[in-house]
Amino acid sequence: MVSIKDVARMAGVSDKTVSRVVNKEPNVHADTLQRVEAAIASLGYVPNMAARLIRSNRSRTFGIITDFISTTPYSGDIVRGIQDWANANGRTVFLANTNGNLDRERETWRTFQSHRIEGVLYVTMYHRVIDPEPDEVEIPTVLVNCRPGSKKPYVSIEPDDLQGSRDLTRHLLEKGHRRIGYIRLNPRLLGAELRYEAFRGTIRDAGLSEKDIDVRLGMDGAIGEENNYVFAAAREILIQPDRPTAIICGNDEMALQVYIAALGLGLSIPNEVSIVGFDDFRTVSHAVKPELTTAALPYYDLGYCGAERLERLLEGEVLEPKHAMLPCRLVERGSVGSV
Amino acid sequence: MVSIKDVARMAGVSDKTVSRVVNKEPNVHADTLQRVEAAIASLGYVPNMAARLIRSNRSRTFGIITDFISTTPYSGDIVRGIQDWANANGRTVFLANTNGNLDRERETWRTFQSHRIEGVLYVTMYHRVIDPEPDEVEIPTVLVNCRPGSKKPYVSIEPDDLQGSRDLTRHLLEKGHRRIGYIRLNPRLLGAELRYEAFRGTIRDAGLSEKDIDVRLGMDGAIGEENNYVFAAAREILIQPDRPTAIICGNDEMALQVYIAALGLGLSIPNEVSIVGFDDFRTVSHAVKPELTTAALPYYDLGYCGAERLERLLEGEVLEPKHAMLPCRLVERGSVGSV
DNA sequence: ATCGCGATTGACGACGTTGTCATAAAAAAT
DNA sequence: ATTTTTTATGACAACGTCGTCAATCGCGAT
Numbered sequence: 067m068v069s070i071k072d073v074a075r076m077a078g079v080s081d082k083t084v085s086r087v088v089n090k091e092p093n094v095h096a097d098t099l100q101r102v103e104a105a106i107a108s109l110g111y112v113p114n115m116a117a118r119l120i121r122s123n124r125s126r127t128f129g130i131i132t133d134f135i136s137t138t139p140y141s142g143d144i145v146r147g148i149q150d151w152a153n154a155n156g157r158t159v160f161l162a163n164t165n166g167n168l169d170r171e172r173e174t175w176r177t178f179q180s181h182r183i184e185g186v187l188y189v190t191m192y193h194r195v196i197d198p199e200p201d202e203v204e205i206p207t208v209l210v211n212c213r214p215g216s217k218k219p220y221v222s223i224e225p226d227d228l229q230g231s232r233d234l235t236r237h238l239l240e241k242g243h244r245r246i247g248y249i250r251l252n253p254r255l256l257g258a259e260l261r262y263e264a265f266r267g268t269i270r271d272a273g274l275s276e277k278d279i280d281v282r283l284g285m286d287g288a289i290g291e292e293n294n295y296v297f298a299a300a301r302e303i304l305i306q307p308d309r310p311t312a313i314i315c316g317n318d319e320m321a322l323q324v325y326i327a328a329l330g331l332g333l334s335i336p337n338e339v340s341i342v343g344f345d346d347f348r349t350v351s352h353a354v355k356p357e358l359t360t361a362a363l364p365y366y367d368l369g370y371c372g373a374e375r376l377e378r379l380l381e382g383e384v385l386e387p388k389h390a391m392l393p394c395r396l397v398e399r400g401s402v403g404s405v
Numbered sequence: 406m407v408s409i410k411d412v413a414r415m416a417g418v419s420d421k422t423v424s425r426v427v428n429k430e431p432n433v434h435a436d437t438l439q440r441v442e443a444a445i446a447s448l449g450y451v452p453n454m455a456a457r458l459i460r461s462n463r464s465r466t467f468g469i470i471t472d473f474i475s476t477t478p479y480s481g482d483i484v485r486g487i488q489d490w491a492n493a494n495g496r497t498v499f500l501a502n503t504n505g506n507l508d509r510e511r512e513t514w515r516t517f518q519s520h521r522i523e524g525v526l527y528v529t530m531y532h533r534v535i536d537p538e539p540d541e542v543e544i545p546t547v548l549v550n551c552r553p554g555s556k557k558p559y560v561s562i563e564p565d566d567l568q569g570s571r572d573l574t575r576h577l578l579e580k581g582h583r584r585i586g587y588i589r590l591n592p593r594l595l596g597a598e599l600r601y602e603a604f605r606g607t608i609r610d611a612g613l614s615e616k617d618i619d620v621r622l623g624m625d626g627a628i629g630e631e632n633n634y635v636f637a638a639a640r641e642i643l644i645q646p647d648r649p650t651a652i653i654c655g656n657d658e659m660a661l662q663v664y665i666a667a668l669g670l671g672l673s674i675p676n677e678v679s680i681v682g683f684d685d686f687r688t689v690s691h692a693v694k695p696e697l698t699t700a701a702l703p704y705y706d707l708g709y710c711g712a713e714r715l716e717r718l719l720e721g722e723v724l725e726p727k728h729a730m731l732p733c734r735l736v737e738r739g740s741v742g743s744v
Numbered sequence: 745a746t747c748g749c750g751a752t753t754g755a756c757g758a759c760g761t762t763g764t765c766a767t768a769a770a771a772a773a774t
Numbered sequence: 775a776t777t778t779t780t781t782a783t784g785a786c787a788a789c790g791t792c793g794t795c796a797a798t799c800g801c802g803a804t
Contacts, residue, residue: 116455123789159501330694462759
């Protein structure tokens with residue numbers, strides 16, 4: 067591997083002068099500069115980050131720790147967002163996923179430590195409460211798409227499920243819906259709690275009562291091996307004579323099942339029943355006809371802003387608020403009609 | 406940051422002895438070993454990879470270059486597969502995505518070079534032909550989910566679209582279907598070509614003629630902003646008096662639209678029409694009722710095996726075949742009936 | 745007691761880079 | 775013309791680790 071010394075020899079200068087050129091320091095004579103640059107190009111010299119790191123103790127590197135990458139289809143966008151920020155700001159990114167294995171997580175922290183990573187983005191693939199286990203390692207950390215439990219006061223960035231659910235509910239109310247069905251997410255998901263809570267609050271504020279809503283549990287059980295009651299629940303809701311005019315689904319995947327159920331019963335969407343989802347999984351929300359009105363999870367922005375927060379943390383800034391929220395934008399498509 | 410010298414001082418030995426302990430070299434006295442290990446634990450010492458790298462010139466590091474992470478929902482599983490292999494084999498992974506930007510790609514190659522990454526996994530999010538642009542940088546590379554164009558003879562690993570499509574078609578034929586509809590992927594996708602080709606070949610081998618099949622274009626246009634004709638095409642196919650008894654869809658997202666179209670026409674699946682997809686996007690294939698019979702893209706395995714191939718490449722092995730194929734496993738669910 | 749041999753340990757340098765300081769050359773000020 | 779300042783350059787050390795080689799120690803064999 068060609069080193070700074072090879073370049074120096076070729077350009078007939080000292081290694082330090084080459085270093086100056088590489089780091090764009092001032093006070094290098096134009097002629098020298100040119101000779102050195104020529105040598106660099108001709109030898110294909112690329113500086114050795116490891117050596118640089120040893121001297122400066124600054125790796126310009128972030129690490130990403132994820133749990134499962136694949137439970138939620140588009141959550142990889144978080145990583146893309148982090149990447150893009152990093153790229154735009156001269157940082158490189160290590161990636162490690164733990165598959166939820168605690169030993170592996172601890173090992174990952176040590177590996178990151180050994181690479182002298184400057185900050186960690188701890189990313190979960192669905193919104194939840196988590197306590198990272200860095201063991202004895204101490205690296206500045208931002209939680210993305212999750213919030214810290216009790217153990218340590220981490221900084222975090224999360225989607226605003228409350229606002230998203232509120233907006234969806236209000237949207238239906240504005241369209242005149244007064245009898246509304248609701249199919250709940252697996253209660254083990256943080257989003258289940260938040261979305262349901264916001265739904266109930268918004269319904270109450272609008273003056274509707276318990277009789278006006280029809281709430282069913284769509285899923286339960288351990289993540290990855292849950293029981294799925296959505297299709298059956300949707301049918302039950304829809305075969306009632308005084309069925310709701312709209313159904314709010316815990317997420318888009320559930321909404322899809324409600325579509326299938328409604329169409330199977332010969333109901334027209336949105337004329338006879340309106341449907342909204344949550345998450346904006348585009349393989350679903352764009353593929354169903356009419357396309358699905360939903361609240362988009364801001365995956366990409368979570369990553370991008372999370373990385374930005376981490377940088378600010380490293381600069382010693384005190385982040386306020388400690389737990390930032392990013393809005394879940396309401397995406398109006400064709401699945402909601404007026405009553 | 407605590408270094409090997411701090412440990413040495415605390416344990417009352419030389420730095421070299423600590424090094425021996427850290428690297429599990431033999432010939433260290435039991436007492437010494439214990440003292441050193443105690444010091445390591447008490448100081449929380451973690452070896453500095455950068456320093457190690459400088460000495461040994463071996464970074465034990467892979468880099469991943471991806472194009473877009475998010476066009477295809479579960480393709481992130483490729484990265485997960487790579488990760489898992491890396492983790493099991495003592496390697497750490499850098500990640501960079503280029504968003505399809507060529508300048509960024511070239512910059513990424515240099516960045517990787519500067520970190521003295523030992524090998525690159527060049528990953529595309531959908532199956533296609535590509536020419537990586539490493540500029541002058543030379544790092545051993547394996548292409549994952551893509552095949553090299555003309556420029557350089559890269560090693561690759563790809564899904565076997567031909568086999569998957571053949572299996573799906575045969576499956577329908579075995580179930581007695583003799584009139585089959587086919588909705589094509591965007592022709593710009595490599596999978597479109599391969600899957601369609603295998604379909605036609607299999608149909609021909611079975612002795613069916615052109616009149617027995619009904620082929621429509623589902624999508625075209627630039628990736629990410631395509632025109633979508635699937636829903637309309639599905640309706641056209643299904644309203645014919647002598648409509649096909651089964652429809653093969655370019656992928657699961659298209660299959661979903663065919664579901665919606667069929668159900669909207671009051672047709673029962675699979676009694677009146679059978680449907681198969683491709684890819685096994687689980688948000689779709691598990692959510693539709695009946696669940697979707699499809700061919701699963703082996704994303705995770707592509708990553709895992711790709712990493713393995715890269716390792717073998719680094720060890721100097723000559724890989725045969727140069728372009729490995731991984732099968733697209735037929736997943737039988739409920740969307741196909743017998744005729 | 746002497747020798748031989750393996751086990752155990754440390755001194756030292758090198759890896760590629762950059763910070764510090766010194767020196768030399770050129771430009772500006774006197 | 776001399777002094778001061780600025781610009782340009784290099785020598786050297788240091789970062790943390792490990793390879794090399796030499797030194798010391800213990801212990802059984804002679």
